[in-house]
Amino acid sequence: MIRTGTRTVADGATIRTVTFDRPERRNALTPKGLDQLEAAVTDATEPVVLLRGDGDAFCAGADLDVVDALPDRDAAKAFAEHGQRVATAIAAADPLVVAGIDGAARGGGLELALACDLRIATPTATLGEPGVELGLFGAWGGTIRLREVCGLGDAMDLACSGRVLDAEDALRIGLVSRIVDGEQGIVEVAEELASVDPDALRTVKRRLRDDADRATQEASEAAAFADLVVARTDGGGR
Template identity: 35%
Template sequence: MSVAAHIENLECATLELEVRDAVLTVRVHRPEALNALSPEVIAELREVFDLLRSLGRADAVGDPDWSIRGVILTGSGGRAFVAGADITRMRDMSREEVRAYTRDAQELTVWIETLPVPVVAAVNGFALGGGCELAMACDMIYASENAAFGQPEVALGLIPGFGGCVRLQQYVGIAAARELILTGRRIPAEEAQRIGLVSRVLPDTGALMGAARESIALVAAQSPTAVAAAKRAIRAAQALPTDAGLQIELEAFADRFGTPDMTEGTAAFVEKRTPRFPGL
């Protein structure tokens, strides 16, 4: 059974899942709590993204499983992407319980970040605390004009725990990350785009989802193995000095030569036709 078929068979209480044209839409669905990341939401997101980690591997007959070529992560209800961690639940946890909860959430963000296919965060409202951290694990963040971003944990006597102290400075630089984390300030979509957190701002949810699907369609027209390799190289090189990063890039580039996707892509270019990538 393909990854897409496995996901279509999942029964989730806090997520809405849709597979259409090889694009999976994952919608966090707790509108009564502004889609806050309860332990149940984290567990169901982990189940979905753990299945997605199998993309590109050989199926039962030896063919690569590229049944899903991209993921859109969003929230339901129109007011929030994910408003944050579930503070009501978290405040009564013991230190060991919160360690487990946070460890699960952090591991989820790594699974999202390291998927072989692109993940677009379609932020349609509040992306605060854990919601901002969830979005930053994605490859691209698109936002509607009513979106708002922030890491307000200091107002609760806490600090970001799902990757905000790490990824926010990778997105916006150390100075802006310090300012946002230490003040807890909430910023609108336009400012988030200006400082480099958001790639695109769209007028409404319809345009937002359309833009996310269009970007994934562009990626899906490329070699899936090259996309996966590019994602790995970008992640591996992001914190390295230039010389070390260039060495990572060199090896990843050289490793593409002789692969079936590279052979097909270069042949299609020379022959002036659309490539038919085997995904190998």
């Protein structure tokens, strides 16, 4: 269900590619697939992880056959919590995680993309949270991250209507960061990110992800900057 690989950038840096590899089901995820995804991202030693889908979809989200087979409320709650843990692990992972969306990102697939640090789309990308049409909603952290990424108004619109956005509309509300020309464009963005200093990249991600109070964030920011200056002056950078 999850396929991993490595790409080497011109200056010797590497990128880990993590691919949803179940195209016959539009890359829908089972519990096993969630576990494989978490391991593929959190075990990465490369500075950048590129998450993408095989076939015509990025990821359709949870496999509805799995959802419909959940035997009781406790099992349903545990399945939601499983997806939440994986999304949180992606957000907290040491590398910068880039979602390369070329095709459909739906439901849990969009939620996992929201957990990534950047979302890069191609012109054929479509994004939506259609859970309400199925009597469900995005419970892998989607109601939280959707609001954080694009604001309450657009989050309400998307989650309550179930409508699907094209790449341009997703860019307009901040759901994706860039639109690039095809799969190669996504790879080029990942390579661009991998070419910078890896310690600085990790530090910036941690600082931007920090949700402590302002005073604590500022103290951590100053300390992290000092660490990078020492590494730079000691010749410890790349």
